[in-house]
Amino acid sequence: MRILEFLLSFALLVAAFWAYAAAFTPEFAGYELVTFGAGVILTALAFGLPVRRFLKA
Numbered sequence: 665m666r667i668l669e670f671l672l673s674f675a676l677l678v679a680a681f682w683a684y685a686a687a688f689t690p691e692f693a694g695y696e697l698v699t700f701g702a703g704v705i706l707t708a709l710a711f712g713l714p715v716r717r718f719l720k721a
Contacts, residue, residue: 669717673710680706 683703687696 669714673713676706676710676713680704680710 680703683699683706686692687699687703692699
């Protein structure tokens with residue numbers, strides 16, 4: 665189960681980096697704040713998912 669959690673967290677982190685990069689491309693002009701905010705939320709989820717196990721203990 666920890667492997668699945670790691671893979672999901674890693675995928676969320678990669679998606680967050682994609683969102684950060686997309687915020688500064690011309691294709692998303694006008695949506696910089698939305699895509700950057702999505703990156704922040706994805707980063708929080710990527711790091712929060714494994715940390716919740718340690719907060720229970």
